[in-house]
Structure formats: structure tokens, C-alpha cells
Amino acid sequence: MSTSTTTTNLPHHIKPKEVSAESTASTSKLSQKTILHILNTKCTTSLQHLKQAHGVALRSGHFQDHYVAGAIVKCYASQHFSNFGFALKVFDSVWRPNVFVWNIVIKGCLENNEALSCISYYCKMVAMNARPNKFTYSILFKACTLVQAVEEALQIHAHVVKNQFGEDGHIRSAGIQMYASFGLVEEARRMLDEAVESNDVICSNAMIDGYMKCGDVEAAKELFEKHMPSKNIGSWNAMVSGLARCGMLKEARELFDGMSEKDEISWSAMVDGYIKGGCHKEALEIFNEMQKENLLSPRKFILSSVLAACANVGAVDQGKWVHAYIKRNTIQLDAVLGAALLDMYAKCGRLDMAWEVFENIKQKQISTWNAMIGGLAMHGRADDAIELFSKMQRSKLEPNGVTFLNVLNACAHSGFVDKGLNFFSSMKKFYGIEPEVEHYGCMVDMFGRAGQLEEAEQLINSMPIKPNAAVWGALLGACRIHGNVEMGERVGRILLELEPQNSGRYALLSNIYAKAGRWDDVEKVRMLMKERGVKTSPGISMVDIGGLVHEFKVGEGSHPQMKEVYLMLETIIEKLQMEGYSPNSSQVLFDIAEEEKETALQYHSEKLAIAFGVLNTKPGTTIRVTKNLRTCEDCHSTIKIFSKVYERDIIVRDRMRYHHFRNGRCSCKDFW
DNA sequence: GTAGGGTTAG
Known part of the structure; x- marks a missing residue:
């Protein structure tokens, strides 16, 4: 040529x-x-x-x-x-490309998300009698890892041995990772053991990580403690992040505290571990500690983790601090960080700020649009969400599955059944996106909220994929809203089998019975929970005042201002009662997750948080509360009246959605 | 004479 x-x-x-x-x-x-x-x-x-x-x-x-x-x-x-x-x-x-040129193209495939092509180019290479070298094989192992190509991996491994590259540390560490990712942890261990004399710390680190990813914490510990005479910071990091990921936060923390030197990955591992374990407050605390040590300047990875924690506890002030930090240090607002930032604002009830961030992101990617559409959906602004969706299409960006999830969610929360159906069918027809179980969950939720319970059940029965607990859960929630005891009972039974340890499902079923006055059945559900040893999660509400997140739990008096808070709450309730409010928790609602503990003086956590807010803010200030569970009907109606009597906006984000209370009404239109 | 390994990726 x-x-x-x-x-x-x-x-x-x-x-x-x-x-x-x-x-x-x-x-x-x-x-x-x-x-x-x-x-x-x-x-x-x-x-x-x-x-x-x-x-x-x-x-x-x-x-x-x-x-x-x-x-x-x-x-x-x-x-x-x-x-x-x-x-x-x-x-x-x-x-006739030589091995170097072949390696470049094989690596290019890997880096351009075409890992499968790595293998086919390797085959071509071999067919053309170009001799692969050690560089070729570590790339191939990574490619096999990425696409989980077990068969090909075994063959390639045989080539490695045949070509006598088995002693190469780079190939070995890639191989260990690969086998661990296949769940073939013994095979990975064999590769490590073949290198006894070289005692490569990086391969051992990869093995620790492999054990952790396969859930074998004990094996990881043993390797770390007994068989690694030389360790580096990566070894410690692999242990800390592995333990944290496996939910062993206490142990992770002990190891972390014992580290003589920490880098950003160490801190990040702890922050992420806390977030994954739902300990958002601890995540923020450890980030603050990192700030105090003042040795490292946080970069985007840890910042987006921290933003996620802020979003979850509603710590808008700390979130704002991160935003300012990003600006001050001219950290590039890439797609991940940008989406985390605007998600934080949206979840903290600051749609205005979310919008501002969105508009300032120059290079908008699909995840950027998704985060903004999701934010609007969360706040029940379905029209705006749909409009933004069209705008995104006009900018020639292809929606993905997440986009549709957010749009459908918006439709579901606003009762836009017809529009939702259109979006749902266009997914596959026009965009070739196969609906996943989450999309079906959204549709069931949509029909359910709109009172079309039969349609919802029909959809579940006609699904091409197996419905999961979330799908049934959406239907059960709808049964509660519309008081359909017959269907609720049926669906509830399926769910209690599917997720016997999820206390929320029992609570929902119990509420359905309670609403229908079937107290015997309420009692049965309660007994079943006891029998099965189901743990209930206590209701926790958080309120962010002056940059500090204050936490309130039912029946717990640990907050220093607890006495004042209770007094204030009594005053508030009295005032509301004079305005015609009567508590209805005993008859209508039976939220066993919390109710068990409720006595005359033990109010739901969101009420405590609001009382605290009243104590510590000027009249007229909006109070923002974040709650870990779904808010109950009594609290919901109390807060509605409160917002009118006290002329304050209250924004509550519960487990399900946003509630913006103003002048006696709520943005959720009483559906949640 | 050309190039790589592990620990975070929300």
C-alpha cells in the first residue's frame, strides 16, 4: 500500500x-x-x-x-x-503495524469504551503474526474485566503463560483484579501466590481489594495483617475503603484513625463509606476534620461525595460552602461535580440555586440535564420538567434511561397519566431504550396515584421483566392512598414475602388496615413483625440552622435544647388546636415504625425539628426539614395548618418527595 | 528511542 x-x-x-x-x-x-x-x-x-x-x-x-x-x-x-x-x-x-502500533490501537479501544474490540484486534494481531508483548496482555486483562469476558480471559491467560509473561507485575495485578471481578477469588489468589518471592505490594493491594469486593473481609484482613511485611498507603486505603464499603464502618474508622499518613483517597474512602451506610452526618463531620488538618486541598471526587451528603441531610449551608470553595479554587465544574452540586441545591429545596448552577454549566452533558429535570420532578414541577426535556432534545442531546425515569416521575407526581404513557411508549419506539424495572415502577406509581389501580396491576402482570419489590411497593402505596383494602392485602402479602425485613412495607400494610378500622389485622401485622424480628428504623428529622445540622429522633432527648423544644411544641399545638386542628394519629394512621414509641410527650421527629426551627429563627423564615421516613398524615395536616397560622413556609423533604407548605396548603396536593 | 500496575469514580 x-x-x-x-x-x-x-x-x-x-x-x-x-x-x-x-x-x-x-x-x-x-x-x-x-x-x-x-x-x-x-x-x-x-x-x-x-x-x-x-x-x-x-x-x-x-x-x-x-x-x-x-x-x-x-x-x-x-x-x-x-x-x-x-x-x-x-x-x-x-x-504491517508492529507490536507498538497494535498496542496503541488495543489500548485505544479500551479507553474509548470499546473493550470488546480489544479482544478482536488482539485476534487480528495474532493472525497477522505480530508477537504480542507484556504491554498487550495487561491491557487485555483490563478489557476482559470491563466486559466480564471470562472465557476469553482464560484463553488469554493461557497465552500469557505460554509466552512466559507470567512473572510481569503489571500483568499480574491486572489479572488479580480481573479474576476477583469475576468472583473467581481463588484464581486471583493463585496468581498472587505464584509471586511469593517478589512480594509485590501492589499485587497484594489488588488482592485485598479483590477479597473485599468478593465480600471475604476475613481473608483480606489476614493478608493485610500477616502476609504483607511491606505495606504502603495504598494497602491501608484498600483496607479502609473495603471495610467501609462492606458496612463495617467502626472497623474502617479504627484503621483509618491509626494511619500515620493519609491521602485524599483515605479521606474519600471514609466519606463514601459513611454515605453508603446512610451516615450522612458522620460523612460531613469527617470532611470537616479533614479541613481542620489542613494538609490536603479537597478535589472534585471528595467534593461530590460531600455534596451528596449535604443533599441527604439537607445541609444547604455546608453545600453552599462547597460551592463557594469550587468557585474560589476555580475547580472545573465537570459533569459529575456539576450534577452533584445542582442535585444538592434541588434536594435542599433551593430550586432557584439549582437552576443558576445549571445555567452556568457550559458543557452540559446528559447527566447535567438529567439532574435538573430530576430536581424539577422532585418538586412536583412537572410542566417545567417536561419543558426542559423538550429543550434538551432541541439541543440535539439524546435522552437516556435516567432522563425518562425523571420525566416519568414528574408525570406520576402530577397526575399526568396520558403524557406519561406517551413518554413511556416513545422510549422504545423513538429512542430504542428498553424500559427497565424502574420505569415500570414509575408507571405503576403514576396509575396508582391517579387512582387507576386496575391499570397499575394489569401493567405489573404484563411486564416482560420480573417486577421487583419497588414496583409492588408503588402499588401498595397507591392502595393506601385510595383505601383499597382488598388489593392492598393481596399486594402486601407478596411484598412481605419478597422483603421480609423491610419495616416500611409492614407499616404501609398496617396503615391500610388501620384506615379501614381493621384493628385485628393491624395487630396481626405487628405480631408478624415481632416474630420475624424486623427492625424498625427510627424517624429522624434534620434541620439546618446557621450551618449546623441538628438531628431529632422520636423519644430521644439528646439535643441540648430539648426542653425548650418540647415546650415550644406544646405551645404550637395548643395554638393550632384553637384554630381547629385535632390530632388524628390514634385513629387514622398507625405508623408502626414510629408510633410504638409515641406517648403524649413523644412527637414525631419532624414536629420537633419545626419547633426547634421556630425557636431559633426569626418570624417568617422558611424552615427546611429533611426526614428519613415518609411523613405521616397527622404531621402533614399539622404542618399545613402551622404554615397558615404562623405565616411561615415549611419545606419538608421526606423519603418519598418534597412538601412545600404555604398558607395552609402543600405542594404535594396531599398525595405522597 | 516510543507505553503501563494498586487504593475513590458518587
Whole structure:
């Protein structure tokens, strides 16, 4: 193949830049070394330079030099240009690529999310008698990990052994990770043990991580404690993050506290562990501690974790601090961090700020739009969510499954059944997105809220995939709203089998019976819970005042201002009663998750949080409360009246959704 | 003479 045929293969729009007549004379004289230098310095970020250098290489005849060809393919394959297909075309024009050029294209496949192609290029390579080297195999192991290609991995491993690369540390650590990701933890261990004499700390770290990911904490501990004479910070980090991920937060914390040196990954592992375990307050506390140590400047990974924690506890002031920090340190607001930031504002009830962040993100990606649409949906602003969805389509971005989840959610919460149905059917028809179980859950929720319980049940029965507990849960919730005891009983029974340890399901079923006055059945549910040893989660409400998150639990007096809070709450209730409010918790609602503990002086946590808010803010200030469970009907109606009598806005985010109380009404229109 | 490993990825 000659260089001139190479150019004709190239698609027109990206053709290497023609070199003008006068410059040809000089550029064609450029040495291979000079061209390489230009490629390695100027062409990694500038497509214009790259095309020019490509053209020069072709005309000067240096293109077929493997050093040059390799560098050119590598540049085109860079994610910076997001046109990997073209890199492959250029690769095809390389005459008998050597192992280096092959490795570049195989690695390019991996980096451009085409891991399967790694394997097929490897096959081509072998077929063309190019000898793979140790670099080839560590890339291939990673590719197999990514696509979970077990069969291929075993064959490739056999090639590694045959070609005597089994002793290479890079290949070994990639192999350990790979086998652990397949769940073949013994196979991974065998690879590690073959290297007894080399005692490679990085391979051992990979093994610790592998054990942890396979849930074998004991094996990880044993390796860490007994068989690793030399450790580095990565070994400690692997242990801390593994323990934290497995929910063993206390042990993780002990190990973490004992570290002589910590890096951002150590802190991040603890923050993430706390978040995954639902301990958002602890997550924020440890982040504050990190600030105090003042040794590290947090970067985007940990910042987005912290934002997620802020979002979950409603710590808008700390969230704002993170926002200011990002601005002050000109940290780039990429898709992940941007979405975390606007999600935080939306979840803390500050849609205005979420919107501002959204508009300021220059390079909006699909996740950016999804976060904003989700924020609007969460606040019951279905019209705005749908409008934003159309706007996104106009900007030529393809929606994904998450987009539809958010749009459907918006429809469900506003009773837009017809619109929701349209979106649902267009998913597959126009976008080729197969609805997943979550989408069905949304649809069931939508029918259910709108009172179309039969349709909801029909949809479940006609689902092509197995309905999960969330889908049935949506239907059970609808049965409660619409007081359908017959269906509720049926669905409840299915759910109690599916999730025997989920206290919320028992509570919902019990509420349905209570609403129908079937106290015997309420009692039966309660007994069943006791028998099965189901743990209830206590209601916790959090309120963010002056940058500090205050936590209130039912029947717990640990807050320093507890006495005042109770007194204030008594005063409030008295005042509301004079305005016609009467508590209805004993007859209508039976929230066993909390109710068991409720006596005359033990109010639900959201009431305590609001009383605390009244004590500590000026009249007229909006009080924002975040609750871990679904709010009960009594609290809901109390807060409605409260918002009118006290002329205050109250925003409560419960487990299900947002409630914006104003002037005696709630934004959820009493559906939640 | 060209290039890699582990621990976070919300």
C-alpha cells in the first residue's frame, strides 16, 4: 500500500490538511525526529495541528515509520477528539503495524469504551503474526474485566503463560483484579501466590481489594495483617475503603484513625463509606476534620461525595460552602461535580440555586440535564420538567434511561397519566431504550396515584421483566392512598414475602388496615413483625440552622435544647388546636415504625425539628426539614395548618418527595 | 528511542 492511497481512504471532513505548494518544499524535508516531536507536543490537544502533521507525515513518506504512525494513531485515539472511528481508519492504513502500533490501537479501544474490540484486534494481531508483548496482555486483562469476558480471559491467560509473561507485575495485578471481578477469588489468589518471592505490594493491594469486593473481609484482613511485611498507603486505603464499603464502618474508622499518613483517597474512602451506610452526618463531620488538618486541598471526587451528603441531610449551608470553595479554587465544574452540586441545591429545596448552577454549566452533558429535570420532578414541577426535556432534545442531546425515569416521575407526581404513557411508549419506539424495572415502577406509581389501580396491576402482570419489590411497593402505596383494602392485602402479602425485613412495607400494610378500622389485622401485622424480628428504623428529622445540622429522633432527648423544644411544641399545638386542628394519629394512621414509641410527650421527629426551627429563627423564615421516613398524615395536616397560622413556609423533604407548605396548603396536593 | 500496575469514580 502506498502513501497516496492512504489519503483517499479518509473521510472528507477530517482529511489531513493539504500542505500548500510553497510549504511542501520545507515540510517534506522535516526529519522523522522533528515530526515525532511535533506530534508529541502540539498534536495531543489540537486537531488542527494533528491534521497538519498527519499530512506532512504522509507527504514526507514518514507515515509508515512505526514511531510516527504509532504517535499519529495515538493522538487520533485520544478521548480529547472523541472520534475513535477515525483513529481506527488511520490504523488500517498502517502497513504491517508492529507490536507498538497494535498496542496503541488495543489500548485505544479500551479507553474509548470499546473493550470488546480489544479482544478482536488482539485476534487480528495474532493472525497477522505480530508477537504480542507484556504491554498487550495487561491491557487485555483490563478489557476482559470491563466486559466480564471470562472465557476469553482464560484463553488469554493461557497465552500469557505460554509466552512466559507470567512473572510481569503489571500483568499480574491486572489479572488479580480481573479474576476477583469475576468472583473467581481463588484464581486471583493463585496468581498472587505464584509471586511469593517478589512480594509485590501492589499485587497484594489488588488482592485485598479483590477479597473485599468478593465480600471475604476475613481473608483480606489476614493478608493485610500477616502476609504483607511491606505495606504502603495504598494497602491501608484498600483496607479502609473495603471495610467501609462492606458496612463495617467502626472497623474502617479504627484503621483509618491509626494511619500515620493519609491521602485524599483515605479521606474519600471514609466519606463514601459513611454515605453508603446512610451516615450522612458522620460523612460531613469527617470532611470537616479533614479541613481542620489542613494538609490536603479537597478535589472534585471528595467534593461530590460531600455534596451528596449535604443533599441527604439537607445541609444547604455546608453545600453552599462547597460551592463557594469550587468557585474560589476555580475547580472545573465537570459533569459529575456539576450534577452533584445542582442535585444538592434541588434536594435542599433551593430550586432557584439549582437552576443558576445549571445555567452556568457550559458543557452540559446528559447527566447535567438529567439532574435538573430530576430536581424539577422532585418538586412536583412537572410542566417545567417536561419543558426542559423538550429543550434538551432541541439541543440535539439524546435522552437516556435516567432522563425518562425523571420525566416519568414528574408525570406520576402530577397526575399526568396520558403524557406519561406517551413518554413511556416513545422510549422504545423513538429512542430504542428498553424500559427497565424502574420505569415500570414509575408507571405503576403514576396509575396508582391517579387512582387507576386496575391499570397499575394489569401493567405489573404484563411486564416482560420480573417486577421487583419497588414496583409492588408503588402499588401498595397507591392502595393506601385510595383505601383499597382488598388489593392492598393481596399486594402486601407478596411484598412481605419478597422483603421480609423491610419495616416500611409492614407499616404501609398496617396503615391500610388501620384506615379501614381493621384493628385485628393491624395487630396481626405487628405480631408478624415481632416474630420475624424486623427492625424498625427510627424517624429522624434534620434541620439546618446557621450551618449546623441538628438531628431529632422520636423519644430521644439528646439535643441540648430539648426542653425548650418540647415546650415550644406544646405551645404550637395548643395554638393550632384553637384554630381547629385535632390530632388524628390514634385513629387514622398507625405508623408502626414510629408510633410504638409515641406517648403524649413523644412527637414525631419532624414536629420537633419545626419547633426547634421556630425557636431559633426569626418570624417568617422558611424552615427546611429533611426526614428519613415518609411523613405521616397527622404531621402533614399539622404542618399545613402551622404554615397558615404562623405565616411561615415549611419545606419538608421526606423519603418519598418534597412538601412545600404555604398558607395552609402543600405542594404535594396531599398525595405522597 | 516510543507505553503501563494498586487504593475513590458518587
